[in-house]
Amino acid sequence: xxxxxxxxxxxxxxxxxxxxxxxxxxxxxxxxxxxxxxxxxxxxxxxxxxxxxxxxxxxxxxxxxxxxxxxxxxxxxxxxxxxxxxxxxxxxxxxxxxxxxxxxxxxxxxxxxxxxxxxxxxxxxxxxxxxxxxxxxxxxxxxxxxxxxxxxxxxxxxxxxxxxxxxxxxxxxxxxxxxxxxxxxxxxxxxxxxxxxxxxxxxxxxxxxxxxxxxxxxxxxxxxxxxxxxxxxxxxxxxxxxxxxxxxxxxxxxxxxxxxxxxxxxxxxxxxxxxxxxxxxxxxxxxxxxxxxxxxxxxxxxxxxxxxxxxxxxxxxxxxxxxxxxxxxxxxxxxxxxxxxxxxxxxxxxxxxxxxxxxxxxxxxxxxxxxxxxxxxxxxxxxxxxxxxxxxxxxxxxxxxxxxxxxxxxxxxxxxxxxxxxxxxxxxxxxxxxxxxxxxxxxxxxxxxxxxxxxxxxxxxxxxxxxxxxxxxxxxxxxxxxxxxxxxxxxxxxxxxxxxxxxxxxxxxxxxxxxxxxxxxxxxxxxxxxxxxxxxxxxxxxxxxxxxxxxxxxxxxxxxxxxxxxxxxxxxxxxxxxxxxxxxxxxxxxxxxxxxxxxxxxxxxxxxxxxxxxxxxxxxxxxxxx
Numbered sequence: 001x002x003x004x005x006x007x008x009x010x011x012x013x014x015x016x017x018x019x020x021x022x023x024x025x026x027x028x029x030x031x032x033x034x035x036x037x038x039x040x041x042x043x044x045x046x047x048x049x050x051x052x053x054x055x056x057x058x059x060x061x062x063x064x065x066x067x068x069x070x071x072x073x074x075x076x077x078x079x080x081x082x083x084x085x086x087x088x089x090x091x092x093x094x095x096x097x098x099x100x101x102x103x104x105x106x107x108x109x110x111x112x113x114x115x116x117x118x119x120x121x122x123x124x125x126x127x128x129x130x131x132x133x134x135x136x137x138x139x140x141x142x143x144x145x146x147x148x149x150x151x152x153x154x155x156x157x158x159x160x161x162x163x164x165x166x167x168x169x170x171x172x173x174x175x176x177x178x179x180x181x182x183x184x185x186x187x188x189x190x191x192x193x194x195x196x197x198x199x200x201x202x203x204x205x206x207x208x209x210x211x212x213x214x215x216x217x218x219x220x221x222x223x224x225x226x227x228x229x230x231x232x233x234x235x236x237x238x239x240x241x242x243x244x245x246x247x248x249x250x251x252x253x254x255x256x257x258x259x260x261x262x263x264x265x266x267x268x269x270x271x272x273x274x275x276x277x278x279x280x281x282x283x284x285x286x287x288x289x290x291x292x293x294x295x296x297x298x299x300x301x302x303x304x305x306x307x308x309x310x311x312x313x314x315x316x317x318x319x320x321x322x323x324x325x326x327x328x329x330x331x332x333x334x335x336x337x338x339x340x341x342x343x344x345x346x347x348x349x350x351x352x353x354x355x356x357x358x359x360x361x362x363x364x365x366x367x368x369x370x371x372x373x374x375x376x377x378x379x380x381x382x383x384x385x386x387x388x389x390x391x392x393x394x395x396x397x398x399x400x401x402x403x404x405x406x407x408x409x410x411x412x413x414x415x416x417x418x419x420x421x422x423x424x425x426x427x428x429x430x431x432x433x434x435x436x437x438x439x440x441x442x443x444x445x446x447x448x449x450x451x452x453x454x455x456x457x458x459x460x461x462x463x464x465x466x467x468x469x470x471x472x473x474x475x476x477x478x479x480x481x482x483x484x485x486x487x488x489x490x491x492x493x494x495x496x497x498x499x500x501x502x503x504x505x506x507x508x509x510x511x512x513x514x515x516x517x518x519x520x521x522x523x524x525x526x527x528x529x530x531x532x533x534x535x536x537x538x539x540x541x542x543x544x545x546x547x548x549x550x551x552x553x554x555x556x557x558x559x560x561x562x563x564x565x566x567x568x569x570x571x572x573x574x575x576x577x578x579x580x581x582x583x584x585x586x587x588x589x590x591x592x593x594x595x596x597x598x599x600x601x602x603x604x605x606x607x608x609x610x611x612x613x614x615x616x617x618x619x620x621x622x623x624x625x626x
Contacts, residue, residue, distance in 0.1 A: 369406025
């Protein structure tokens, strides 16, 4: 009786939610094809809250016994097909495969799977919600959705018809659906598959890690130690290619144990939703007061920001040019939905490598996706064999894709090999990377290639006093009056901003920096300046988050100034032999710099004053390059 009540509730829900009409439309498509299938697959969108209000027992089955709940909907749909004559070719109930697609899960701890738990474990095959960043994915392969088997004994009545139907269920391997040792329940003869009725679907495996795991790549030794492990997610059919490496998602799925060389917990994905971080409601009171006090000028607010920024690392008033550029670079980061061309790539020429390194490392940690690239790993995606033995190739995310929507800090460029620098130059110019997959090496007949957009800013520096310059082949093109021959001139050109940072020179007093370093060594957590107390790291994080999410438009005056400066610069930097020295990407950098200064001022419109700052910074960079 309880089962009958659940079937009635399922029918009522399908009718109310519009699911019954969608089911009938899907049946029409199958019927019009005039082709017989072993399995007819239907997706049913289910809102658990609505179902629980309609029938608590059915709602409980959907949340905690999804396979049994699918059987309830299967029976309802089979009766509908037969009653309304929707699919003429359908013979048995087992030919209908119902996939329940959940809209959400209850916001309760028992429905969440924490990827920081070690080891990951799950004892019940029910729905859980998890959240993570994609760090690897395989190419798409085929799997068996369903297959028809017949008794090998022709005298047996089960040697005909659709009595033996095998359908894939969450957690099942390919051998659980299709193999050659099944026996007939009636006569115990072996079953043989009728291959012309096999139904294939698409399959893809992705690996995710918790967002907290990014702390391991942020170079901050103050973070508390923790364990994390990746989790494999199986995507099937309509979910294939719905996830991108480097992006963060909320996933509803059923955890299952897969036995390969070792038993591993995986998840059969049911639904995927891109994750969007919450935007802070506003800036701190101190910043709001500062913005009001400096409102008479379009430059004062950003000047004060640069002056007091990172007072935990360097004394206020030092490295102001570099700090202004870093702040402008940070506000141009995003959640990955913005144009990759907006990214500001910064290269610093310096002899103060220790302080510059600390300053860049501190700055990149102010955004959610700041990745410090370890030299022993890869910056860009690499290819390897899939550990699950499915025949697919696994593509591993490098530091650049992990930093999607943020900053990838490369450290000293001289520490990277020549071929990696050439690859970096190509990426800076195209904002994409193409991964070549040799078919012969991975057991395929044809070669493949996959292209990934690179949506992060690259920061790096070059040590002018490094002894490693002697091991690097020099180029014939010096940059200004400085010897930057440790890196190719084309790579320098590919960076949007080139900054000469040398606060240890005779033009700058050393005493404040020396005093700061000694005091921080004695009291690492101490706040040495009033600015550190008035404008904390958390205050800057809120400010940057608000600035990043502003929608920016250009005023007519700003547009005219940018185009006028760009055209004039091309003209005065051109000669009859080589043409203009100004690259085609110069306009892009000018637009990005102007936007960044407007964002840092928390304005929605770019003014001519923003363009002026952009032009000044760009001129400094050009002077260093040429």
